[in-house]
Amino acid sequence: MSLSHLILGLLEEQPMTGYDLNKAFEQTAQHFWTTEQSQIYRALYRMEENGWVNVENVIQHENPNKKIYHVTEAGRDELRRWLSRPIATTTLREGWMGQVYFGGQVKNSAVIAVLEAYRDELLRDLEESEAIMTSISAAHDLSKLPRRGQFHLLVLDFGIRAQRDHIRHIQYMIDRIQQFPEEDDHT
Amino acid sequence: MSLSHLILGLLEEQPMTGYDLNKAFEQTAQHFWTTEQSQIYRALYRMEENGWVNVENVIQHENPNKKIYHVTEAGRDELRRWLSRPIATTTLREGWMGQVYFGGQVKNSAVIAVLEAYRDELLRDLEESEAIMTSISAAHDLSKLPRRGQFHLLVLDFGIRAQRDHIRHIQYMIDRIQQFPEEDDHT
DNA sequence: CTTGCGTATATGTAATTGCATATATGCGAA
DNA sequence: TTCGCATATATGCAATTACATATACGCAAG
Numbered sequence: 001m002s003l004s005h006l007i008l009g010l011l012e013e014q015p016m017t018g019y020d021l022n023k024a025f026e027q028t029a030q031h032f033w034t035t036e037q038s039q040i041y042r043a044l045y046r047m048e049e050n051g052w053v054n055v056e057n058v059i060q061h062e063n064p065n066k067k068i069y070h071v072t073e074a075g076r077d078e079l080r081r082w083l084s085r086p087i088a089t090t091t092l093r094e095g096w097m098g099q100v101y102f103g104g105q106v107k108n109s110a111v112i113a114v115l116e117a118y119r120d121e122l123l124r125d126l127e128e129s130e131a132i133m134t135s136i137s138a139a140h141d142l143s144k145l146p147r148r149g150q151f152h153l154l155v156l157d158f159g160i161r162a163q164r165d166h167i168r169h170i171q172y173m174i175d176r177i178q179q180f181p182e183e184d185d186h187t
Numbered sequence: 188m189s190l191s192h193l194i195l196g197l198l199e200e201q202p203m204t205g206y207d208l209n210k211a212f213e214q215t216a217q218h219f220w221t222t223e224q225s226q227i228y229r230a231l232y233r234m235e236e237n238g239w240v241n242v243e244n245v246i247q248h249e250n251p252n253k254k255i256y257h258v259t260e261a262g263r264d265e266l267r268r269w270l271s272r273p274i275a276t277t278t279l280r281e282g283w284m285g286q287v288y289f290g291g292q293v294k295n296s297a298v299i300a301v302l303e304a305y306r307d308e309l310l311r312d313l314e315e316s317e318a319i320m321t322s323i324s325a326a327h328d329l330s331k332l333p334r335r336g337q338f339h340l341l342v343l344d345f346g347i348r349a350q351r352d353h354i355r356h357i358q359y360m361i362d363r364i365q366q367f368p369e370e371d372d373h374t
Numbered sequence: 375c376t377t378g379c380g381t382a383t384a385t386g387t388a389a390t391t392g393c394a395t396a397t398a399t400g401c402g403a404a
Numbered sequence: 405t406t407c408g409c410a411t412a413t414a415t416g417c418a419a420t421t422a423c424a425t426a427t428a429c430g431c432a433a434g
Binding site for chain 2: 090096097114150
């Protein structure tokens with residue numbers, strides 16, 4: 001259950017509410033983890049049960065009351081344990097590769113169309129990431145970022161590099177498929 | 188529920204049993220999809236309910252009886268629909284990136300150790316894939332593979348290229364982290 | 375004065391998953 | 405003859421997920 005760990009990481013940097021966490025996932029962590037808003041609240045509930053976080057109730061007047069979550073000592077321990085744990089081999093679930101793998105069952109042009117649309121979508125994502133990177137570079141002296149920020153930026157940088165390669169490889173596949181026969185040669 | 192579609196793809200190429208499908212996933216499809224044996228049987232049950240497949244009961248004497256699954260016309264339709272469907276944006280769940288993202292909360296050496304172990308594991312996987320590719324190249328005249336096989340090989344090739352880049356990027360991160368300060372500079 | 379938006383937390387529910395376990399056959403090795 | 409292995413199918417169960425929906429406050433625009 002890694003969602004709890006990611007939340008732990010975010011809360012350790014800055015105590016916040018479920019609502020804030022959701023925004024953080026949409027913005028900051030979007031490059032490696034997507035989740036539903038409802039999962040965040042359920043995870044926070046479990047984490048509180050585990051004693052990883054505790055709640056500060058804040059009464060507000062201009063907005064609904066809110067609950068700010070703080071990491072406990074036990075939570076910090078768990079976070080550090082997770083951070084040093086060998087990376088769990090992610091369960092591979094790349095359905096799109098299946099769509100190429102079985103491409104022999106439709107026309108080349110169908111596979112190519114699917115891959116081109118995918119490539120274009122990835123390109124849009126890439127441009128977004130690059131824009132974020134550009135705006136960070138403009139706003140900060142990168143060499144003077146706090147240590148924490150250097151790790152954040154490293155992940156963003158990795159994401160951009162990986163995405164570029166990924167797009168390149170998709171294009172490579174498109175080019176290759178263009179040379180595939182439409183039907184088997186039965187000579 | 189993409190598992191059913193992958194099963195559909197495999198069965199369309201060759202009718203087989205749940206047991207065979209499990210082996211196919213372990214061997215052939217390992218590069219883009221991992222699943223539990225139990226999920227395969229449950230998926231087959233659902234697919235039968237949907238009318239995507241039907242069952243041929245085979246009585247055996249040297250081994251337990253088995254059920255060979257065949258794709259129906261409805262299943263073929265569904266398969267072709269899936270193959271031409273826009274690629275669903277995979278839910279990102281790269282927990283390991285979180286381990287780097289929050290690396291500021293442990294020592295550089297801890298993050299590096301985690302990444303080095305990950306890199307080595309990826310290298311072992313890569314070598315396996317390359318060995319498979321080599322043995323296929325040795326056994327077949329690649330230019331004379333049936334169309335279906337060309338798609339299979341393309342995916343394997345893509346997997347190898349992506350894996351190589353991935354390892355390269357992991358190494359890049361390691362090199363970068365080696366230059367990170369151990370603590371923030373409070374001058 | 376009512377409609378929509380941003381803030382804020384939460385539940386309902388069906389599907390799906392991971393992981394463990396049960397069951398059964400026949401073969402070959404110790 | 406007993407043990408393990410490959411073959412073969414299946415269930416139990418808790419955890420987790422996706423997706424939809426409910427609730428509620430205060431502000432600003434029309």
